[in-house]
Structures are given as structure tokens and as C-alpha cells.
Amino acid sequence: xxxxxxxxxxxxxxxxxxxxxxxxxxxxxxxxxxxxxxxxxxxxxxxxxxxxxxxxxxxxxxxxxxxxxxxxxxxxxxxxxxxxxxxxxxxxxxxxxxxxxxxxxxxxxxxxxxxxxxxxxxxxxxxxxxxxxxxxxxxxxxxxxxxxxxxxxxxxxxxxxxxxxxxxxxxxxxxxxxxxxxxxxxxxxxxxxxxxxxxxxxxxxxxxxxxxxxxxxxxxxxxxxxxxxxxxxxxxxxxxxxxxxxxxxxx
Ligand code: PGA
Numbered sequence: 001x002x003x004x005x006x007x008x009x010x011x012x013x014x015x016x017x018x019x020x021x022x023x024x025x026x027x028x029x030x031x032x033x034x035x036x037x038x039x040x041x042x043x044x045x046x047x048x049x050x051x052x053x054x055x056x057x058x059x060x061x062x063x064x065x066x067x068x069x070x071x072x073x074x075x076x077x078x079x080x081x082x083x084x085x086x087x088x089x090x091x092x093x094x095x096x097x098x099x100x101x102x103x104x105x106x107x108x109x110x111x112x113x114x115x116x117x118x119x120x121x122x123x124x125x126x127x128x129x130x131x132x133x134x135x136x137x138x139x140x141x142x143x144x145x146x147x148x149x150x151x152x153x154x155x156x157x158x159x160x161x162x163x164x165x166x167x168x169x170x171x172x173x174x175x176x177x178x179x180x181x182x183x184x185x186x187x188x189x190x191x192x193x194x195x196x197x198x199x200x201x202x203x204x205x206x207x208x209x210x211x212x213x214x215x216x217x218x219x220x221x222x223x224x225x226x227x228x229x230x231x232x233x234x235x236x237x238x239x240x241x242x243x244x245x246x247x248x249x250x251x
Contacts, residue, residue, distance in 0.1 A: 004035035004222065004249040005162055005206050005229035007123060008236025009063065009091060012042060019045035022239060023052035029243035033057060034250040035229065039236070040091050040123070043077055050086040061089030061123065064097060067110035079118030090115050091231075093149065094125045095168045105148035112149055116157050123162045123231065124149050125210070126189065130169035138167075139188045146192045155197045159204040163189055164231040170211025172233060176221070182209040183224035190226055215244035222249055 014022060019041055030037050040061035041049045049060045066076035082090060092115065093108035108124065115122045126145040128138040142165070150158060165185050167177050177185070186207045194202035209221050210231030221227055229249065235241040 002204065002206055002228045005038065005208060006033075006035050006242075006246050006249050007038035007040055007061065007089070007091075007162075007164075007208065007229070007231050008242055009040045009094070009210070009231055009233050010042065010045075010236060011063070011096070011233060013237055014041065014045060016045045016048040020048045020052045023049060023056075023058060026239040026242065027053070027056040027058060029239055030246045031057065033246045035246060037246055038089050038123075040089065046082070046085050046087055059088050060086070061091060061121075062087050063091045063094065065090050065092070065111060065115060065120070067107065067114040069114070079114045079120055082120060083118050087120065089121045089123055089162075091123045091125065091164075093145075095127055095166060095171060099168075105145055108145075108149050109151050112161070113152060116153065116160075121160055121162065123164055123208075125164045125166050125231070127166040127168050127171075127185075127211070133167065133169065138185060142185060142188050143192045146189055147196065150193070150196055155201050158193065158197050158201055162206045162208060162229075163193075164208040164210045165189055166210035166231060172212070174212050176212040176214075176217050177209065179220045179224050179227070182221055183226045186224070186226035186228075213245065215241040215248075218245040219248040219251055222251070 038059045038061050092111045097103045112122050128141040132141050190202050206228045208229040208231045209227045213230045214235040
């Protein structure tokens with residue numbers, strides 16, 4: 001029903017020439033994968049990555065964009081600039097951007113609308129802090145993030161959005177959510193989307209888990225009914241590990 005989507009988030013890693021050789025090494029390892037395979041690379045790697053991924057099943061994404069179309073925003077990159085390079089996906093609202101670059105639910109919403117208007121497919125990150133999980137407000141936090149993120153987004157557009165549930169305490173820490181925690185939180189996100197657009201739309205939305213997903217735990221996490229894929233940081237930087245995760249998605 002929903003196609004599994006495995007996306008790598010390289011973060012601030014690999015130069016353009018490293019991206020080129022990495023993707024050439026990865027391509028034969030993920031050839032024929034039954035899931036969608038995406039590499040979200042630094043802006044400076046995009047041209048090399050799009051070129052290296054040509055005639056492969058690897059899709060290329062960016063890790064951020066600005067919500068304005070153009071103008072006096074020194075250092076920023078617009079949706080049209082990404083589309084012009086052949087980029088298909090863009091990560092929006094990653095917790096590192098929320099934490100270090102002051103992104104809010106409101107700017108996430110503006111970015112989603114800018115991406116959709118330009119024809120980019122957003123991968124929207126949501127997730128609770130450790131203190132919020134300890135205070136037992138995970139579901140409320142996720143609902144707030146989703147409701148604001150999807151404000152003004154049509155049902156048709158919503159179907160094409162990928163949501164990544166990334167508990168902040170699990171990112172880059174080696175602490176993975178249990179598959180039950182991941183499934184439960186992805187279920188909360190899906191029912192929130194159902195409350196906004198109805199069940200038919202919610203059943204079409206791909207919801208990934210992210211946070212220390214690796215070659216060892218991917219199969220268990222991906223076996224859960226509400227977990228439709230993964231957004232992978234550290235383990236996406238090694239072709240062998242990343243291709244094991246891609247293979248796990250077919251099981
Ligand atoms: P991690 O990062 O796999 O290194 O925990 C995931 C992410 O931040 O998307």
C-alpha cells in the first residue's frame with residue numbers, strides 16, 4: 001500500500017568529490033531495491049550528487065531551504081534553486097535546525113508550502129525532547145508540530161508529504177526508540193493527519209522513523225505497521241550499512 005522510503009541525511013558531511021565517489025559505490029549495492037532510496041546531501045554536493053545518481057534508483061534531496069522565492073537573504077537557498085539542479089526532496093524542520101538555527105513550527109510550515117509550490121517533496125521532521133517524553137506529553141508535542149506544519153496544505157498536497165518521526169533524544173546518541181515507541185508515535189502522527197484530512201489521506205502519508213537507526217535495528221523498526229521507512233544519519237555515511245538498511249526495508 002505505502003512504499004517504504006529509506007532516506008540518508010548526510011548532515012554536514014562529505015565534500016562534492018566524496019559525494020560523487022560515495023554514490024558511485026552505493027548505486028550497485030541498492031540497485032533493484034523495493035523501496036524508495038534517497039540521499040539528502042549538503043547544498044554544495046547537490047550538483048555532483050544529481051549527476052552521480054543519474055540512471056540509478058537513488059533520488060537526491062537537500063537538507064533545508066528558505067521559504068521566500070528570492071531576495072535579500074544572504075546565504076540562503078530557495079526551492080526554485082533546488083529544483084533547477086534536479087533535486088526532488090528536501091528535509092524540513094530537522095531538530096538540529098530547530099535547536100541551532102531557531103526554526104519554529106511556523107517557519108517549518110512556510111518552508112513546506114514553498115517546497116510544495118516549487119514541486120519539491122518535503123520530508124518533514126517532528127519529534128519530542130527527552131524532557132517532553134519524561135513529562136508524558138509526547139503525543140501533544142507531535143500533534144502541535146503536525147497541525148502547524150500542515151496549516152494551509154491541501155489534502156492532495158498532504159498525500160505527497162513524508163513525515164519523519166525523530167525523537168530528539170535518539171538522534172546521534174546511539175539511543176534508539178524501541179520499535180513499540182516508534183510505532184506508537186508514528187500512529188499518533190497518522191491519526192493526527194486523519195483528524196485533519198480523513199483516513200484515506202492519512203493512510204497514504206509515508207511516516208518514517210529516525211534516530212540511531214542502523215544496520216542492526218532497522219529490520220525490527222521497519223517491521224512495525226506505522227513505520228514506513230527511515231531517516232538515517234550516521235549509518236547513511238557508510239555504503240555497506242546504508243545498503244543493509246535498504247535491504248531490510250524489503251523484508
Ligand atoms: P542519526 O540521525 O541516525 O545519526 O541518529 C538521524 C537524523 O538526524 O536524521
